[in-house]
Amino acid sequence: MQRRDILLGIGIAISGCLGTSENNKYEPDLDPFDGYPPLPTQIPPQQIFDPTTFDVAKVNSQTIPLAPLKTVYNWHQRGEARFVDSRSQTQYERSHILGSILSPAPSGIGSSDPTSDWPKNDRIVTYCGCPLHLSTLRAASLLNSGFTNVYVLQDGFWEWHDRRYPLAGNDLNLAPKIWIIHGKTDPSFSGKTVWIRELQSGQVEATMIQTNGEFKSDIRFSNISLTTPISIEAPHRTIVSPLSSLIDTTIEI
Known part of the structure; x- marks a missing residue:
């Protein structure tokens, strides 16, 4: 696969309903501010991936890899990435990827942002519904602040939502008109x-x-x-x- 360069110009955690199309069950989320999803009872095998094949976005002097949905889902199910929702609080509260924290684009919520005390080399996946503008802005900000292993969910939140991958929030069935x-x-x-x-x-x-x-x-x-x-x-x-x-x-x- 040939990588494409995509040129772009550019903490909160809540309890609520859990939604998924699978028959999997999930352990309790003991730390809702760490960005890691709770592990399912059935953990899939690790997927081998080559990040050099990922498309990239160039934002604010940063080059950000765009991770495919299949890869990100595997990371989620294995607890191998922290997840950052780059949208607004209202959008996050209605539905978000299970385990993710709210850290809005472009720079989170200052010193109280949940990412502020995360290790700089941990894998982080940002996402939004655009599907790339808010998430790449937030990813670029994280890279600028010293994080070294940051990805963006290439397909965006709504593709995750429409596939009924694990969600949390207070209105999981809501799919707004475009x-x-x-x-x-x-x-x-x-x-x-x-x-x-x-x-x-x-x-x-x-x-x-x-x-x-x-x-x-x-x-x-x-x-x-x-x-x-x-x-x-x-x-x-x-x-x-x-x-x-x-x-x-x-x-x-």
């Missing part, structure tokens, strides 16, 4: 990040400005409608408009 946000700004901002937020709940996505000034994001915010105010934050300007005026068009910002 809304496409497309816009254009000054090409001089190429490589910078555009943040898209639902202001009331704090749900957030992010995307990169391309060389021609265009940006695009598929957002999956829960419990929103066409009248919900959405914030689009470009490097130089922020607009807030109802969702209905941001879809099926090209936003000039």
Whole structure:
């Protein structure tokens, strides 16, 4: 397999329901802040992988390997990685990968972030729903702070969710509709990040400005409608408009 380079511009733990499509059972999570999932009663054989074949994302001067879903799932089932959810608290509370901690992009939650006392050489997997923008921003920040073994879940959270891999949260069956946000700004901002937020709940996505000034994001915010105010934050300007005026068009910002 030939590796691709993907150029991108860019603690909390809760109890709740457990969801999985398997007949596996899981041990209690004795430390919900360590990012390790509780082990299943049936642990699969170790998968051999070659990280040099992984696609990579280049973000903030860091090169981040994008680990395939199959590999990440094997790490999860064997307790061989710590998992970091890079989304908002609202999104995390509704559903997240079993055992993961909340550490939002780009830089977590400061000195109280659960990752602050993790060993720097432990394997960490970040993920988001974009499926790569928030997770790669958080991964780059972890690498910049001295961590050496950081990966991003290439397929993103929703692929994990749709396969009914192990989840926790208070609304595991929720699968929000996809809304496409497309816009254009000054090409001089190429490589910078555009943040898209639902202001009331704090749900957030992010995307990169391309060389021609265009940006695009598929957002999956829960419990929103066409009248919900959405914030689009470009490097130089922020607009807030109802969702209905941001879809099926090209936003000039």
